[in-house]
Amino acid sequence: MKRVIPVLVLSVAGLIPVWRYEPSIGGTTASTTEPVTSPSASASASSGTVVKGTLINTSKGPLQVQVTFDGDKITAVKTLQQPDHPQTEAAVPKLIAETLTAQSADIDTVTGATITSDAYEDSLQAAIDVAAKAASASPSATASTSTSASTAPSKQTVAGTLVNTSKGPVQVQVTFEGDKISAVSMLQQPNHPQTTAAVPVLIEETLKAQSSKIDTVSGATITSGAYVQSLQAAIDAKGA
Known part of the structure; x- marks a missing residue:
C-alpha cells in the first residue's frame, strides 16, 4: 500500500496543468464578444448633425421640431412637441415632406392648419439658422458655402400687400430664386369654398406666367383680384 500512494499523487499532479489551463478557453471567448468602440462606429454615430428648433407656443399648444442635417442637406x-389636435396631426407629415423637398423653411402653409404651419416654420427656421451658424465656424464649410452661393441664384421671400375684400383678407407670400418666382403661398385668405378652390389655380398660373398677368378664376373674381394685387405688390417689393 505504501507504493501505491506515490503513484496516485503523481497521477493527480499530472492532471493539474490541464485543470489550470482549461478556463483560459472561456476567457478568450468572452474577450472576443465584449463590445468595443471602434473609430468607424463613432464616425457612423456622428455622421448627422441633429439640431433642435425653438419651442413655439401657440393657441393650440407648443410645437418644436428637431432637424437632422448631413452636411448642408x-x-x-421630426416634431419633439406638437399640439394634440386632429388638424395638426394631419398637417405635420405634409409639412415635413415639403421641408425635405424644399430643403428650407420656405414651404406652403397647410390649409386649415395655419397656426401649426406658422409655428412649424418658425421652429424649423431657427434650427436651420443654428446649423448654418455652426457650419460657418468651420473654414472648409465656409469655403463650400461661398462656392455654392456663387453658383446658385439667391433666394428671397417677400410678403405682398394685405388686401381686404368683402369675403375676407387676402395676402400672398412669394419666394424668388434670382428673378424666378419659385413658390407662392397664402398668408391669409377668406374661409370660403370658392377661395379654397381658386387659390391653387391662381398659384399654378403664377408659376407658369412668372408674373401677375394671369386669368381671373371663374366664380372667384373677388379673390382673384385681391390675389393679383397682393402678388404684384410682392413682385414690386422684390425689385425695389
Whole structure:
C-alpha cells in the first residue's frame, strides 16, 4: 500500500496543468464578444448633425421640431412637441415632406392648419439658422458655402400687400430664386369654398406666367383680384 500512494499523487499532479489551463478557453471567448468602440462606429454615430428648433407656443399648444442635417442637406425632421389636435396631426407629415423637398423653411402653409404651419416654420427656421451658424465656424464649410452661393441664384421671400375684400383678407407670400418666382403661398385668405378652390389655380398660373398677368378664376373674381394685387405688390417689393 505504501507504493501505491506515490503513484496516485503523481497521477493527480499530472492532471493539474490541464485543470489550470482549461478556463483560459472561456476567457478568450468572452474577450472576443465584449463590445468595443471602434473609430468607424463613432464616425457612423456622428455622421448627422441633429439640431433642435425653438419651442413655439401657440393657441393650440407648443410645437418644436428637431432637424437632422448631413452636411448642408436636411435628411430628417421630426416634431419633439406638437399640439394634440386632429388638424395638426394631419398637417405635420405634409409639412415635413415639403421641408425635405424644399430643403428650407420656405414651404406652403397647410390649409386649415395655419397656426401649426406658422409655428412649424418658425421652429424649423431657427434650427436651420443654428446649423448654418455652426457650419460657418468651420473654414472648409465656409469655403463650400461661398462656392455654392456663387453658383446658385439667391433666394428671397417677400410678403405682398394685405388686401381686404368683402369675403375676407387676402395676402400672398412669394419666394424668388434670382428673378424666378419659385413658390407662392397664402398668408391669409377668406374661409370660403370658392377661395379654397381658386387659390391653387391662381398659384399654378403664377408659376407658369412668372408674373401677375394671369386669368381671373371663374366664380372667384373677388379673390382673384385681391390675389393679383397682393402678388404684384410682392413682385414690386422684390425689385425695389
